[in-house]
Amino acid sequence: MTSHDYIQPVRRILTEEDLTRWQSSESYNGLVAFIVRLADSVKGKELGTECELTPSVKDILKVLDSIQTIIGRHPVVTDKDISRFGKVEFRDFYDEVSSSADKLISLIDKTSELPGVSKELKVYLVESWGNRTRIDYGSGHELNFMCFLYCLYKVGILDLESDSEALVLVVFKKYLDNMRILQTKYWLEPAGSHGVWGLDDYHFLPFLFGAAQLAPMERMRPSSIHIPDYVDMFKDKFFYFACIDFINQTKTGAQSLRWHSPMLDDISGVKKWSKVAEGMIKMYKAEVLGKLPIIQHVFFGSIIAAPEGVSATRDLSGIDEEHGHIHIDHDPDSNLHLNTFGDCCGIKVPSAVAASAMEKKHFRPVPFD
Amino acid sequence: MPSLSTVLTATRIIQDVKRCIVIPENDVRQLCFLSQELLMQESNIQLIDTPITICGDIHGQLHDLLTLFRIAKDPPETKYLFLGDFVDRGFYSLETFLLLLCYKVRYPDRIFLIRGNHESRQITSVYGFYDECLRKYGNANVWRYCCDVFDYISLGAYIMGASGESGGVFCIHGGLSPAVEKIDEIRLIDRKQEVPHDGSMCDLLWSDPEENIPAWAISPRGAGYLFGYDETKKFLHRNNLSLIARAHQLVMEGYKEVFDHGLVTVWSAPNYCYRCGNVAAVLTLSDDLERTYTVFDSVLQDCNEIPSKKPVADYFI
Numbered sequence: 001m002t003s004h005d006y007i008q009p010v011r012r013i014l015t016e017e018d019l020t021r022w023q024s025s026e027s028y029n030g031l032v033a034f035i036v037r038l039a040d041s042v043k044g045k046e047l048g049t050e051c052e053l054t055p056s057v058k059d060i061l062k063v064l065d066s067i068q069t070i071i072g073r074h075p076v077v078t079d080k081d082i083s084r085f086g087k088v089e090f091r092d093f094y095d096e097v098s099s100s101a102d103k104l105i106s107l108i109d110k111t112s113e114l115p116g117v118s119k120e121l122k123v124y125l126v127e128s129w130g131n132r133t134r135i136d137y138g139s140g141h142e143l144n145f146m147c148f149l150y151c152l153y154k155v156g157i158l159d160l161e162s163d164s165e166a167l168v169l170v171v172f173k174k175y176l177d178n179m180r181i182l183q184t185k186y187w188l189e190p191a192g193s194h195g196v197w198g199l200d201d202y203h204f205l206p207f208l209f210g211a212a213q214l215a216p217m218e219r220m221r222p223s224s225i226h227i228p229d230y231v232d233m234f235k236d237k238f239f240y241f242a243c244i245d246f247i248n249q250t251k252t253g254a255q256s257l258r259w260h261s262p263m264l265d266d267i268s269g270v271k272k273w274s275k276v277a278e279g280m281i282k283m284y285k286a287e288v289l290g291k292l293p294i295i296q297h298v299f300f301g302s303i304i305a306a307p308e309g310v311s312a313t314r315d316l317s318g319i320d321e322e323h324g325h326i327h328i329d330h331d332p333d334s335n336l337h338l339n340t341f342g343d344c345c346g347i348k349v350p351s352a353v354a355a356s357a358m359e360k361k362h363f364r365p366v367p368f369d
Numbered sequence: 370m371p372s373l374s375t376v377l378t379a380t381r382i383i384q385d386v387k388r389c390i391v392i393p394e395n396d397v398r399q400l401c402f403l404s405q406e407l408l409m410q411e412s413n414i415q416l417i418d419t420p421i422t423i424c425g426d427i428h429g430q431l432h433d434l435l436t437l438f439r440i441a442k443d444p445p446e447t448k449y450l451f452l453g454d455f456v457d458r459g460f461y462s463l464e465t466f467l468l469l470l471c472y473k474v475r476y477p478d479r480i481f482l483i484r485g486n487h488e489s490r491q492i493t494s495v496y497g498f499y500d501e502c503l504r505k506y507g508n509a510n511v512w513r514y515c516c517d518v519f520d521y522i523s524l525g526a527y528i529m530g531a532s533g534e535s536g537g538v539f540c541i542h543g544g545l546s547p548a549v550e551k552i553d554e555i556r557l558i559d560r561k562q563e564v565p566h567d568g569s570m571c572d573l574l575w576s577d578p579e580e581n582i583p584a585w586a587i588s589p590r591g592a593g594y595l596f597g598y599d600e601t602k603k604f605l606h607r608n609n610l611s612l613i614a615r616a617h618q619l620v621m622e623g624y625k626e627v628f629d630h631g632l633v634t635v636w637s638a639p640n641y642c643y644r645c646g647n648v649a650a651v652l653t654l655s656d657d658l659e660r661t662y663t664v665f666d667s668v669l670q671d672c673n674e675i676p677s678k679k680p681v682a683d684y685f686i
Contacts, residue, residue: 085619085645133589195428195458195642197497197504251643253667259460260643262504263682270685279685286684293495364566367575367592369457369487369496 006116009123009301010313014365018310019292025307027300028289034150034160035205036281038172039212041164043277046213046237047173051166056157059108060149063125064174066104070096071181086135090186094132101126110157117155120301124148127299128175130188134368137183138191139204140294145175146205151303168209176206176239180246192293192368199263200243204288208280210240214273222268222276226257293366371474375403379475386468387435389461394510397467401514404470407477408521413556415481415526423450423540423652425616425624425635426485429459429501433639433649433667434468440665441651444472445479450526452616452635453485453542453574456515457496458642463505466515483526485542485616486574486592488519489564520561524573527552531656536611538654543617544632545596545604546572547585552608566592577618578632601628611658623650623664633660640667 013022022028053061074093097104101122111117128145130137149167152158158167182188183202190201199207214220224230225244234241244257244264251260258265270276288294300306371379382392382400392400422441427434441447455469456462472480486492493499493516502512526540539552548569549555558570565571575593579586582597601613613632619641626633639649653661 085621085647131589190642192495193458193642194495194497194500196460197458197500201642201644252646253640253643253669255669262460266681267685269681275685279682283682283684291495365591366491366495367486368590369492 004114004116005302006114006119007301009120009299009304011297012300012306012310012313013292013295013298014311016292018307019290019295021307021310022295022298023290027304027307030154031146031150031304032285032289034153035146035208035284037160038164038168039209039277039281041160042168042209042213044213044216045165045169047169047239047242048236049169051169052162053166053170054159054162056108056110056152057163057166057171059110060152060171061174062107063104064171064178066100066107067097067129068178068181070100071178071185076185084135085187086189087186088135090130090135090182090188091132093182093186094126094129097129098126098132108152108157114155114157117303120303121148121151123299123301124151127297129179129182131191134189134191135186136189136191136368137179137202138193138294139202139288140191140297142179142203142205143288143294143298145172147298147304154303172205172209173239176203176242179203184250196260196262199283199287200247200261203243204284206239206243208277208284210238210243211273211277211280213238214240215277217273220273222270222273225264225268296365371477375474378403379471382467383471383475386431386464386471389431389464391505392464392467394506397463397511398514400467400470400474401518403474404518405521407474408482408518408523409561411523413524413558413560414552415483415523417448417450417481417526417528419528419531419654419656419658421448421450421528421654423452423614423635423654425452425637425650426454426619427451427459427465428454428457428487428638428641429462429465429498430638430641430667431459431461431465431468433637433665434465436639436665436668437637437649437651441653441663445476448479450481450528450540451483452540452614453483453522454487454616455482455485456498457487457493459497459638460501462498462501463511463515466518470518481526482522483540483542484519484522484524484560484564484574486564488522490516490519491563520563524555524558524560524570525552528654528658530654530658535658536605536609538612538614538658539608539610540614541573542615543572543574543593544576544578544613544615545594545600546576547594548572550604550607575617578615578627578634580627598628601632605631612660614652619645619647621645621647623648624652624662639665 013019071093074089076087076089078088102118104125105111105118105121124144124147128141128148130141153160193201231241231245235245247261254260267276378399382396385392424437451469455466469482473482487496499509499512503509528538528540546569560570564574572593575590577588577595578601579595579597582595583599584597585600586595588595614635616635618634620634620636624633624635633652635650635652637649637651639647641647648664648666650662650664
């Protein structure tokens with residue numbers, strides 16, 4: 001690729017019709033195939049297995065290490081106001097990742113051969129860690145990390161032949177480690193949580209990859225997630241058990257998964273891990289990639305192209321939550337006193353014009369409860 | 370006065386819900402119809418007198434609701450106002466809502482319900498209540514019956530003290546709306562609909578107070594507004610109020626007063642989602658509107674599970 005015009009990724013999926021177009025788009029199919037390929041590559045493989053790391057994979061690990069260092073630089077200090085669940089220092093962490101995004105991307109050596117690629121890559125990388133304003137995290141943010149890796153594959157920096165296994169067992173593992181630190185340190189709220197009726201408060205993919213790891217296992221059944229010794233023995237080897245262990249540690253007030261995680265309890269009744277693995281992919285397509293409240297936040301640029309015929313971006317309206325920060329002083333024509341927080345970009349404030357444009361549009365993203 | 374058959378049905382369902390026995394679909398339908406007839410007669414803003422115990426979000430945490438009733442006494446002994454968000458996230462949203470409806474049809478003057486942002490088709494289909502009904506019944510009928518009731522739940526309440534001297538208390542799930550200056554304006558809303566995406570009805574159910582802003586700002590939730598000190602003070606003054614009591618936000622201590630004690634958030638779901646480690650609270654207002662907060666913690670749940678009609682999601686078959 002000599003001169004390619006990279007563009008600022010924007011959100012494009014707004015309506016149910018857009019969602020339908022997305023589900024039959026090339027971008028959707030490519031992303032699904034990428035995730036399935038990654039899952040297939042770890043069948044029967046344990047975490048901690050020696051695997052070859054190509055220079056690009058090592059570079060991505062450097063990025064993730066740097067992000068871990070950034071987390072370390074922002075301790076939680078404002079414990080005096082304990083009313084809010086999420087810790088506000090998360091915003092400082094987020095801002096540092098955001099402001100050093102270009103530098104982080106440049107750690108991946110091969111990006112220097114693709115001028116401008118950072119413009120797209122950094123959106124997915126920054127979005128991977130949660131929402132700055134709401135201090136929350138969910139499977140949509142996790143999806144952004146997959147988009148980040150998918151982009152690196154699409155531009156030729158990653159090679160599925162040589163990198164798939166390491167992308168799951170090492171890179172995704174490292175990402176998950178960082179997320180666990182963020183979730184526990186800053187008390188990230190679960191974004192769009194279905195409560196007990198979801199698979200997990202935060203993640204989906206470690207269950208999908210974890211079930212793939214376990215798929216060839218004939219003797220150990222999915223019901224073994226209920227046996228504490230098994231969880232203890234396997235939590236460092238398989239993502240699925242690591243997640244169960246995390247849930248057991250963080251959920252209190254009920255003795256069994258049945259109460260706080262009935263979905264996982266149900267799935268543990270499935271006879272074979274291979275069935276769980278297949279089911280996870282179907283479920284991911286339906287519950288994550290097929291859900292408007294999640295997909296309305298997916299970004300499209302030149303690498304992950306917007307499906308044909310979907311709505312124009314809503315990100316130019318100024319309502320956008322994280323990008324293109326717009327600050328507008330009090331508008332005399334509006335009856336709203338538009339004020340921003342002292343800490344800059346605390347809460348997005350739209351212009352009155354943009355706000356009334358939104359009024360006219362009937363399509364509104366599903367709000368966060 | 371509720372009819373004898375209503376009393377009998379409600380009493381039976383109350384007993385069954387407390388024992389976590391599954392309520393047959395037909396009984397749910399009957400109860401929902403009875404509730405609709407009752408709720409549609411209530412005005413958008415209900416006038417309630419003291420003493421009253423005000424409760425915040427419950428979110429399907431039936432065991433904790435039962436604890437609440439144990440500590441603050443079952444209706445009709447105590448008069449209650451629930452500020453909405455009965456459903457979603459918890460294991461027993463359906464049973465929680467049915468229990469409250471049973472008490473409502475059994476003791477209509479001793480328990481009052483107002484609508485939360487989760488009492489909506491769109492939100493319940495995302496945040497768990499729909500999934501729960503589907504899993505428990507194998508179809509979405511009971512979810513539909515409940516959603517039809519949601520549309521009739523009133524929007525707020527006004528509590529006046531017996532003395533009538535100090536300003537009253539305005540109760541709402543979320544908070545203020547830039548489109549509402551006087552409480553009376555809320556009476557004009559046609560509330561019998563799905564919660565709209567914008568406008569005053571939406572704001573009342575979605576807005577949040579924010580200490581760091583003076584007036585209005587866009588809410589990071591994507592619905593409703595953030596409202597600050599100045600707007601709250603003006604609203605209190607304009608409507609001769611001493612307090613706005615609302616729910617809608619998790620507060621670790623169960624309740625939190627802000628804006629010179631002019632607004633309180635009450636949260637009644639302890640250890641929210643089995644993970645937050647928060648305590649819960651209810652607010653009791655005496656005849657002279659004196660505030661007493663009762664704080665309670667979650668209990669280890671020990672009742673039978675409602676059997677599942679649809680044990681494994683289709684994806685895994």
